[in-house]
Amino acid sequence: MTEDLAPFLPIDHPLPFADGRAMIIAPKIRGFICTTAHPDGCAKHIQDQIDVAKAAPKLQNPPKNVLVIGSSTGYGLASRIVPAFSGGANTLGIFFEKPPTEKKTGSAGWYNTAAFEAAAKAEGLYARSINGDAFSDEIKAKAIAEIKASMGTVDCIIYSLASPRRTDPKDGTVYKSCLKPTGDTFTQKTVNTDKALVETVTIEPANEQEIHDTVKVMGGEDWELWIDALSEAGVLADGATTVAYSYIGPELTWAVYTNGTIGRAKEHLEESCARIAEKLSSSNGRAYVSVNKAVVTQASSAIPVVPLYISILFKKMKAAGNHEDCIEQIQRLFSARLDSETPELDEKGRIRIDDWEMREDIQALVAETWSEVNTENLRSVSDFSSYQTGFLKLFGFGLDGIDYAAETEPLREVDLVN
Numbered sequence: 001m002t003e004d005l006a007p008f009l010p011i012d013h014p015l016p017f018a019d020g021r022a023m024i025i026a027p028k029i030r031g032f033i034c035t036t037a038h039p040d041g042c043a044k045h046i047q048d049q050i051d052v053a054k055a056a057p058k059l060q061n062p063p064k065n066v067l068v069i070g071s072s073t074g075y076g077l078a079s080r081i082v083p084a085f086s087g088g089a090n091t092l093g094i095f096f097e098k099p100p101t102e103k104k105t106g107s108a109g110w111y112n113t114a115a116f117e118a119a120a121k122a123e124g125l126y127a128r129s130i131n132g133d134a135f136s137d138e139i140k141a142k143a144i145a146e147i148k149a150s151m152g153t154v155d156c157i158i159y160s161l162a163s164p165r166r167t168d169p170k171d172g173t174v175y176k177s178c179l180k181p182t183g184d185t186f187t188q189k190t191v192n193t194d195k196a197l198v199e200t201v202t203i204e205p206a207n208e209q210e211i212h213d214t215v216k217v218m219g220g221e222d223w224e225l226w227i228d229a230l231s232e233a234g235v236l237a238d239g240a241t242t243v244a245y246s247y248i249g250p251e252l253t254w255a256v257y258t259n260g261t262i263g264r265a266k267e268h269l270e271e272s273c274a275r276i277a278e279k280l281s282s283s284n285g286r287a288y289v290s291v292n293k294a295v296v297t298q299a300s301s302a303i304p305v306v307p308l309y310i311s312i313l314f315k316k317m318k319a320a321g322n323h324e325d326c327i328e329q330i331q332r333l334f335s336a337r338l339d340s341e342t343p344e345l346d347e348k349g350r351i352r353i354d355d356w357e358m359r360e361d362i363q364a365l366v367a368e369t370w371s372e373v374n375t376e377n378l379r380s381v382s383d384f385s386s387y388q389t390g391f392l393k394l395f396g397f398g399l400d401g402i403d404y405a406a407e408t409e410p411l412r413e414v415d416l417v418n
Helices: 039-055 074-087 108-122 137-151 208-218 221-232 261-283 306-320 326-338 360-372 384-393
Strands: 065-069 090-095 127-131 154-159 165-167 174-176 186-192 197-203 236-246 286-291
Touching (some): 039 108, 039 326, 065 074, 074 326, 108 127, 127 137, 137 221, 154 221, 165 208, 236 261
Parallel strands (some): 090 127, 154 236
């Protein structure tokens, strides 16, 4: 990815920071993580997504008060933007992000939230956030207290956490998730995103402990604990809807994803969904797992094989005219699925807004290109450049209209619930 950073690196400032409060901010990339974020770029990225939500037809049956657990990036962030700006909803967001200091930038999620809150409040909407460990009892209690004080009840709860570890609130045990197959050793093509090289990756299978721990982190246990806590506290509105996000993807990724440790966790998520739906049925509530499209996020960037698949997929879907990013996906989720009392579901009771990705013609084209892609033709047969651009945008870099050679103030305020 280094070769594409030149437009964002100021010639006279090889280091990302200048002295003092104002600083020149450039991307510092380590693998699938960028350790800096640009506040003005993040704000522009948020505004671009808000513009999409505002341009769409207004939601016919929008939620009034939305709680988003995992709200600062990706699908969770889009799940604040859409109900707020396409439906006029109040939103409370839960995240775990790094605030800025006078000498260091905050995380992208922090800047995203600051920009979202400012835009929402400018339109008279309630928008506050809680920064902390969403798995903990403390954060659940803080959220409940804030809902009681400022919202009364919530009628939509989005669960969009993607974390590498979880501390069990009952006994303090720390569980760590892993991305591994669960049967045989897995070998497949992947792309080295730093060097733009198509390589082969081999991953040894997980043991039973690793599978168990991944389910504890990425399964549905915490989602169910959240719904139980909200219900017991009396802050769930009658008819409340809750949705957790999942992914299935194509067969070429199944060994490391759908049939791997993460897939086991997603099975648990669906089992939890059934229990939650049963609990909510007495108050006419609903619970769904929504299977979403592959997009560029920090989480997807960490999964072997997936960045190469995304690069090829994007080229095919753009050519077909049905490519969507997070904001378009969530707009369609709310407008075409959740707006209905009886949304269209698959045979397992899941919402499928990955339907355009998984169309037979799209997947056939992806499979054909997959067989021939290599380092030499990577940029011609795939949309790897868009993958790189999308990755940078996650951290506020590469947005039109931002002067990346100019100093900017890293401190940005978020209206945190204390």
